Amino acid sequence: MNSVSTPAAPAAIGPYSQAVVHDGLVYCSGQIPLDPVSGGVVGTNITGQTRQVLANLDAVLKAAGSGRHRVIRTTVYLRDMAEFTAMNDVYAEFFGTNRPARATVAVAGLPKEVRVEIDCIAAINEATTSTTATSGGGTTASTSWTTQGG
Numbered sequence: 001m002n003s004v005s006t007p008a009a010p011a012a013i014g015p016y017s018q019a020v021v022h023d024g025l026v027y028c029s030g031q032i033p034l035d036p037v038s039g040g041v042v043g044t045n046i047t048g049q050t051r052q053v054l055a056n057l058d059a060v061l062k063a064a065g066s067g068r069h070r071v072i073r074t075t076v077y078l079r080d081m082a083e084f085t086a087m088n089d090v091y092a093e094f095f096g097t098n099r100p101a102r103a104t105v106a107v108a109g110l111p112k113e114v115r116v117e118i119d120c121i122a123a124i125n126e127a128t129t130s131t132t133a134t135s136g137g138g139t140t141a142s143t144s145w146t147t148q149g150g
Contacts, residue, residue: 006063009056010034013111018060021124026064030077030119031056032111041112046083049115050090057120058094066122069098076104077117087116 004019004026005011012018012029019028033042033052036059043049054068061067078087084104100120110117 004060004064006059008036008059008063010036010039019064021064024124025072026061026066026122026124028057028060028064028120028122030075030117031060032114032117034112041114046078046080046086046115047090050087050118051094053116053118054090054094057118061120061122064122065124067125068095070125071095071098071100071120071122073101074103074118074120076102077107077110078104079107079110079115081106083115 001020001022003017004021006018009018009031013034016029019026021027031053033049034040034056035042035052036056041049042052058068061071076087076091078084107117
């Protein structure tokens with residue numbers, strides 16, 4: 001098992017890894033809409049927050065040698081199910097034709113009073129070895145995913 005860490009995503013705010021790679025899969029911890037540099041919450045509405053969450057997941061996936069096209073399953077945690085449609089629109093845009101399995105659950109609260117958290121499990125690219133994701137340092141990856149809006 002190897003831990004994944006990248007400065008392109010927010011540092012863990014507790015005693016856990018951004019992700020762990022094991023047996024060809026990357027298990028990404030839940031991401032909330034934090035700016036990787038400042039640590040502040042990005043976005044005031046579900047659309048902006050969902051974009052930031054997915055950008056953070058994208059960075060962790062890339063650092064682990066994977067990507068959004070290799071995501072197998074996600075779990076979405078929403079503070080308010082009335083925001084499901086708006087979250088789902090951003091989610092569908094992000095994943096495109098890839099449609100991972102998903103569970104979406106309503107929760108009473110999330111860290112830092114954010115509106116959404118998403119975790120995922122993805123396959124590692126075949127050409128990537130487990131040494132790509134190492135403890136204490138990962139690959140910094142840029143993303144074309146925009147985090148503006150809300």
